[in-house]
Every structure is written in C-alpha cells, then in structure tokens.
Amino acid sequence: MxxxxxxxxxxxxxxxxxxxxxxxxxxxxxxxxxxxxxxxxxxxxxxxxxxxxxxxxxxxxxxxxxxxxxxxxxxxxxxxxxxxxxxxxxxxxxxxxxxxxxxxxxxxxxxxxxxxxxxxxxxxxxxxxxxxxxxxxxxxxxxxxxxxxxxxxxxxxxxxxxxxxxxxxxxxxxxxxxxxxxxxxxxxxxxxxxxxxxxxxxxxxxxxxxxxxxxxxxxxxxxxxxxxxxxxxxxxxxxxxxxxxxxxxxxxxGGHAPVIVCEDADVASTVAMMVAHKFRNAGQACLAPTRFYVARPLYRDFLEAFKAAADDLRVGPGHDPRSQMGPLANARRLQAVQDLMARSAACGAQVLTRTGNLPSGGFFAAPTLLADIAPDAPAMVEEPFGPIACAMPFDTLDEAIGLANRSDYGLAGYLFTDSARAILAVSQRLEVGSLAINGIGVSVPEAPFGGLKAxxxxxxxxxxxxxxxxxxxxxxxxxxxxxxxxxxx
Known part of the structure; x- marks a missing residue:
C-alpha cells in the first residue's frame, strides 16, 4: 500500500x-x-x-x-x-x-x-x-x-x-x-x-x-x-x-472503559456488539470497552462466546477489504501491548487468544481476552490501548460499580441490562463522562464528550x-x- x-x-x-x-x-x-x-x-x-x-x-x-x-x-x-x-x-x-x-x-x-x-x-x-x-x-x-x-x-x-x-x-x-x-x-x-x-x-x-x-x-x-x-x-x-x-x-x-454485564443481559447480542466495538481500530480507542465485569451466572458463557467471536475476526492489512482488524499503528504500541499481556499473565490472568499465525511484516497483534484477572493486575490498571479485553465475575451490582470506579480513568462506560433498578444505580453512580446502556453510542456530535478524573x-x-x-x-x-x-x- x-x-x-x-x-x-x-x-x-x-x-x-x-x-x-x-x-x-x-x-x-x-x-x-x-x-x-x-x-x-x-x-x-x-x-x-x-x-x-x-x-x-x-x-x-x-x-x-x-x-x-x-x-x-x-x-x-x-x-x-x-x-x-x-x-x-x-x-x-x-x-x-x-x-x-x-x-x-x-x-x-x-x-x-x-x-x-x-x-x-x-x-x-x-x-x-x-x-x-x-x-x-x-x-x-x-x-x-x-x-x-x-x-x-x-x-x-x-x-x-x-x-x-x-x-x-x-x-x-x-x-x-x-x-x-x-x-x-x-x-x-x-x-x-x-x-x-x-x-x-x-x-x-x-x-x-x-x-x-x-x-x-x-x-x-x-x-x-x-x-x-x-x-x-x-x-x-x-x-x-x-x-x-x-x-x-x-x-x-484517554480511558479504560468498564462494561457491566448484568444477569438479565443477552450474552449473544452483548458479545456481538462488544467484540466489534472493542477491536475497532485494533483497540486503539480511548472509549474502547476494556474491563468487563460479568454477573457470575453468565460468566463462563460470556468468556466462551467472547473468545469465539474474537477468534473469528480476520486480522490483516487495512487495505484488504476482507480484513476486520488491522495492525497496531506503530512498533512501540506492539511492544507495549505484548509487555502488558506478559505482566498480567504473570499476575495470574488466563490468556485467551487465537493460536493461528498473524500476518508477517507489520505491527499485528491478536485479539485477546484476559480472563479471571485480578482487579489490580496491570491490564486492569493501565490503559491497554490495544486489542486486549479483561474479564472478571461479580456477585452484586454494588460490587461491580465499586470495581468499575476503582480506575483512575473515567471517560466512557457501558451497561447491559433490562433492569430499571440497575440502570438507575449505574447511571447515577458510575464515574464516567459518557454511558451507553445496551448499546455503544457514547460519542455523537450533538452531545458532550469528555471524562472525569484522569x-x-x-x-x-x-x-x-x-x-x-x-x-x-x-x-x-x-x-x-x-x-x-x-x-x-
């Protein structure tokens, strides 16, 4: 090209x-x-x-x-x-x-x-x-x-x-x-x-x-x-x-957007939206969903569906119309992503990633899910700014909100639920500048876009x-x- x-x-x-x-x-x-x-x-x-x-x-x-x-x-x-x-x-x-x-x-x-x-x-x-x-x-x-x-x-x-x-x-x-x-x-x-x-x-x-x-x-x-x-x-x-x-x-x-997936969420539709949104631009987006807090009854099904959808993404040069995810933008991002994954795995995170070969010659990285990750693992604290998603289960909504608010970042957040109680609680207490509920629309020209905290x-x-x-x-x-x-x- x-x-x-x-x-x-x-x-x-x-x-x-x-x-x-x-x-x-x-x-x-x-x-x-x-x-x-x-x-x-x-x-x-x-x-x-x-x-x-x-x-x-x-x-x-x-x-x-x-x-x-x-x-x-x-x-x-x-x-x-x-x-x-x-x-x-x-x-x-x-x-x-x-x-x-x-x-x-x-x-x-x-x-x-x-x-x-x-x-x-x-x-x-x-x-x-x-x-x-x-x-x-x-x-x-x-x-x-x-x-x-x-x-x-x-x-x-x-x-x-x-x-x-x-x-x-x-x-x-x-x-x-x-x-x-x-x-x-x-x-x-x-x-x-x-x-x-x-x-x-x-x-x-x-x-x-x-x-x-x-x-x-x-x-x-x-x-x-x-x-x-x-x-x-x-x-x-x-x-x-x-x-x-x-x-x-x-x-x-920048941001490190939390995603709260409640027990009444539809796993298939949630995963379809989130995988596409997460790995857009190879994850190099400040509003990318990154920290997934999933209700425990759905957790294993969510991991299986998310990994399957991520594995199905076709990674290749951006000018190839068949590609669904291109390379990282530069060599330093590739090195930073690889380092972050290695440090998080050393802290106990389970690395769920594809085993197939990636295109050679460029700055390509595979879409990756870090499962069962600790709240203080590097990838949960540092903004990944790459194709890394993190997932852990929660038992109560209060717990999920508390975990989401632990981050120094507060740009965008996502919630999947049909519960009016959960919508009210998260919309009032989640520390973000933009919140999407059952969707991905956190940035449009007519609405303010900005963050809290760092x-x-x-x-x-x-x-x-x-x-x-x-x-x-x-x-x-x-x-x-x-x-x-x-x-x-």
Whole structure:
C-alpha cells in the first residue's frame, strides 16, 4: 500500500502550503508492512512564529465575519471533505493501519462533527438582563476566545482534529493545529478541504518536534486557548504550561472503559456488539470497552462466546477489504501491548487468544481476552490501548460499580441490562463522562464528550464543546446624564 499515491504533506502557514524549514524530519511508516512511506519535514522555530503572527492577524478579521457566513464556508468545506472521503480514507489506512471501512467511517464522522459545529455557529445566543436603572441596558454576549493551539493524536486523527477545528472555526477563532507526525497526510487532506473556503491564517497546520511546538505555541501571548487529546503524562505537562500562562485548556486524556454485564443481559447480542466495538481500530480507542465485569451466572458463557467471536475476526492489512482488524499503528504500541499481556499473565490472568499465525511484516497483534484477572493486575490498571479485553465475575451490582470506579480513568462506560433498578444505580453512580446502556453510542456530535478524573478536563462536541471556544462578555450601557439636555439645545 506504500505505492506512489502516498506523499508526505507540507505545512499550511499563513495561507500557503510549504515544506517545513526545520532541520529534522519524521519517517512515516506503513503499519501493515513496517516499511517507510515518506519523510515529513518538520517545522522550524521561525515557521511557528510565522504561524503565530498569522493566527493573530487572521483572528481579528475572522471574528467579525457573520455567523451565517462562517457556517456557509464550513459547510462548503464539509461537502468537499465528503466528496473526497474515499481518497482520504486510503491515506489514513496507509499511514495508520485501520481498515478502509473504518477509515472511511472516520472521515464521514469528522465531516458530521464540523457540520454540526457550523450549524451551531448560528445559535450562539447571548441574553439581555433587566436593567438596574432607567436609561440603561445590561446584556451578555458570547464572543470567540481568541487564537487556539490544538494538538491531536494518531489513533483517530481526523475525528479528534475535527472536534477542535469545527468548534474553534465556528466560534470565530483562528486555530493552529499541530497534528500527529505518524498520520500527517490524511489530516492535511482534511485541512485542505476546509482551508480552501477560509481567509489565510484562519486555519493553519504544522508538524514538528512535539515538545518544541507545544512550548512555542502555548507560551506565545498570541494563543488564548489550548485543546489537547493524548496521554495523561503529556496532558499534565501541557496543563502546567497553560496554567503558567493562565490560559484556558481542554484535555481529553484517554480511558479504560468498564462494561457491566448484568444477569438479565443477552450474552449473544452483548458479545456481538462488544467484540466489534472493542477491536475497532485494533483497540486503539480511548472509549474502547476494556474491563468487563460479568454477573457470575453468565460468566463462563460470556468468556466462551467472547473468545469465539474474537477468534473469528480476520486480522490483516487495512487495505484488504476482507480484513476486520488491522495492525497496531506503530512498533512501540506492539511492544507495549505484548509487555502488558506478559505482566498480567504473570499476575495470574488466563490468556485467551487465537493460536493461528498473524500476518508477517507489520505491527499485528491478536485479539485477546484476559480472563479471571485480578482487579489490580496491570491490564486492569493501565490503559491497554490495544486489542486486549479483561474479564472478571461479580456477585452484586454494588460490587461491580465499586470495581468499575476503582480506575483512575473515567471517560466512557457501558451497561447491559433490562433492569430499571440497575440502570438507575449505574447511571447515577458510575464515574464516567459518557454511558451507553445496551448499546455503544457514547460519542455523537450533538452531545458532550469528555471524562472525569484522569480522563481529562472539559468537553468537546455538543454545546459544551462550542462553549469551550467562547467567553462571556457583560456590557452595561448607560445614556449620559446630560444626553437629553445636550440634544435639546
């Protein structure tokens, strides 16, 4: 799949696509073959300063563009994105590894996100307050916060970039997106679809040494808002940097989603949904169901059905239409997954995995279930971010909720039951930002997506995601006391 169709992109700075002027480059690798796809030239310090200057100037103009026009421009970009979904999906599969079907679905989801934000731009309402004195008026406006620095990862590079781009641009902010160097071409293609409709400098795209880019952008007085999706350690570091500058920040830092399967759940339908959802993108999803707490009477049947369904998944290169799960995105993820499984097995977990051969040459791992795992085993504590599911039985619902809440993460959760009592208890007590009951829908454009505890601060998507790029402005206007006298004379 590393044929001539793939080309590493340039940077978009001040309305112009050009090669990064840094003295370093990043080798983009095809995860299905471990072969290089190309060399991505990274940004220099001068490139970043030019982007910052352009973002500051562009914000002053873009904030004055009426909301209905911002909406129309973004919607034209979305139409272009949808028309190019197949081409962008091929780029995403080549550099990230996920199947073509998943890549195309991600592209269309990114388009839906940006379209929703575009429409919401026309519904950013203020309010008028009752005046405290005659000949005066009090109102509250919601204005764009200013230029945004956004950082997105490689696992869902289109969707996770779109959440930031859509909200910032719809609100009237300019934005510099630092996307993942591992997946540059697909994001650049999406950005190109949008940028064609925007004034220069409103939307910019850079790639570079992560520590250098984050420091330059966050510490610049131009940037007013930071949005980051990625790991907990990096999120903590960026939060400290933003705090030092007293800048607003939104963080989405991953998850370790619990699944509570009650005694009245249908094992067959539950397993069918969860296996497909768990092993999507080879398990490299922050909302992936990972810790399965199963009512003891169902436990053995659940293990048997889950392993059988996982074994039936066809693992192969993402560009092969027969593949149902592609490779992991890079060599370090493969090593991390293998290490986590080994450490968990050493703690007593039963490793249920397929015995057949995997494709050779790439970063492939088998869908795996760790059964009878202890609550404090490594895979129950650390986010697997790979094709590992963990399962243990429970005897009471209180026990299951308590075990689920032991995690430092609190992004998404899942519940399977027909019991009103269980639904009420879990919906009130499970410590997660999103909960799906008898389904998998924890992330849609019109609803907030964000986590509790180590999973982050703030929300993206929904009106909450839009508000992250707005600030309230109170105005108290009074007519000068001598206004009438002056105008009568």
């Amino acid at each position: 590393s044929g001539p169709f793939y080309r590493c992109p340039e940077l978009l700075i001040a309305g112009r696509w050009r090669t990064g002027r840094g003295d370093r480059s990043h080798t983009v690798v095809d995860p299905a073959t471990a072969e290089p796809l190309g060399e991505l030239r990274l940004a220099s310090a001068a490139d970043l300063q030019e982007a910052l200057s352009a973002a500051g100037l562009a914000f002053e103009a873009w904030r004055q563009v009426p909301a209905h026009e911002r909406c129309a421009r973004l919607e034209r970009g979305v139409a272009r994105l949808r028309a190019q979904a197949d081409e962008i999906a091929a780029l995403l599969t080549a550099e990230q590894g996920k199947t073509l079907a998943e890549a195309r679905a991600e592209c269309l989801m990114a388009a839906d996100l940006i379209k929703w934000y575009a429409e919401e731009a026309r519904r950013v309402h203020g309010r008028v307050l009752p005046a405290r004195a005659s000949q005066s008026r009090m109102d509250v406006l919601r204005l764009p916060v200013g230029p945004v620095a956004a950082f997105s990862p490689w696992n869902f590079p289109l969707v996770l970039s779109a959440r930031k781009l859509g909200g910032a641009l719809a609100a009237g902010c300019s934005i510099i997106l630092k996307a993942a160097e591992e997946t540059p071409a697909s994001v650049a293609a999406m950005v190109a679809c949008l940028a064609e409709e925007l004034p220069e400098g409103v939307l910019q795209l850079v790639y570079g040494v992560p520590a250098e880019v984050s420091k330059a952008l966050i510490e610049s007085p131009v940037i007013r808002k930071v949005s980051f999706t990625g790991s907990v350690p990096v999120g903590r570091h960026l939060a400290q940097m933003a705090a030092g500058q007293l800048k607003r920040i939104t963080l989405e830092l 999973s982050g601060w703030g929300s993206e998507s929904g009106i909450e995601g839009m508000e992250a790029f707005l600030e309230p402005r109170f105005t108290h206007y009074s007519v000068p006391q001598d206004h009438d006298r002056r105008h009568k004379t």
